[in-house]
Amino acid sequence: MSEAIVSALRKARRIVISTHTRPDGDAIGSQLALGNYLKRQGKEVMMLNQDPSPYNLEWMPGADHIELYDGSLRQVEFIAHADVAMILDTNVQERLGTVGKQMRDTTATKILVDHHTDAENWFDLTWKRESASSTAELLFELFEQWDLDVIDYDVAAPLYVAMMTDTGSFRFSNVTATLHRMVAELLDRGHIDTSVLHAEVYDKKSIEGIKLLSSVLSSIELHYDGRIGTVVVTRRMLSDSRASVEETDGFVNQVLSIEGVLVALIFTETERGTKISFRSKGENHVHKWAQSYGGGGHRNASGAFIVGTLDNAFRKAIASAPHFIDLPTLETSSELSDEDAAYLNSLMNSQNN
Ligand code: 5GP
Ligand code: MN
16 A cells, blocks of 8 residues: 555645644644655645644744645645645544545545544545554655655654654654664654754743643542543633643643553633543553544544533543543542432443443
8 A cells, every 4th residue: 555655646746735623743743744755756735734833833844834724716726636635644524624625525646644543434545553653653654665865854853743742752652663763764864953853842831831731730630549630721721821722732641640540631621612632541542432522533642522611521521431441449429419420320321231
């Protein structure tokens, strides 16, 4: 399959690349690395997303060439007449946001490069593996197949950032010797100083963001005998701190770093509803839990959006935890409100049937 993908890319003249809404380091890093690589191969490239890149990734080479999708004739025409459409770091139309329909409807060869579970089936060619640490790792494999000599700083730096951000700086369980060998190639070919790139991405927090972290952490609660940890980000906390919601990225990992916590949840209140981020350790998989709310993701990192109040989303999620996570001791009913206890009961009953 990778030969077919490289062959389609070799032949293509016009290539459009898109990635998911609220893009992260793997999304933007992969998109830029591929875009810069293809430009070096003489291709006409358009990079098109629904949402802007996070502020700490704007320095990356080519970031100013990523266009926000506005449905203009120029963009719609480029997608419609592209030879190849690349979909990176998501495998569902909905997560492409406003660009999704055009990407799906184009007559271009649609190529998926992704490491999430449960892919949709509208792609012509796919390069996907759930066990891959990042979309960037999969892209590196395609570059290996094609020509590694094309990799310069403009390709290596975004690819490195993508791998770094999706692996918690190379510490998650999907980090392998093979990934480290890829990183070694990137450091050599891109003449990369890893400490500089790390600082570019992680040491740009604002004082407002750190104050927000302090109020978010003060909302910490442990449930089910310390196995599940939660924090909340209310709209009030956001407005009081004057930090942007982007700066909450990574907060949930603080909760997961508590000894004994198997799953950490962060609930973010928005105008339309509540975003839940799920993070977990080891075999405590959370993607099915996120899917139960219409979300999804990876086994140890998932997300979902619930229409409704923060309070409601919080109660629902906590009460349904035993449905998805093996919890040795259930939260005792004395710690639950009557409503929670009734909800939990109905869940446990439906599980038994
Ligand atoms: P985060 O919690 O950082 O927003 O997302 C963690 C992972 O969960 C992402 O890599 C993404 O795969 C997945 N994810 C987050 N939000 C959603 C969502 O609303 N729908 C789906 N399908 N996946 C999501
Ligand atoms: Mn990813």
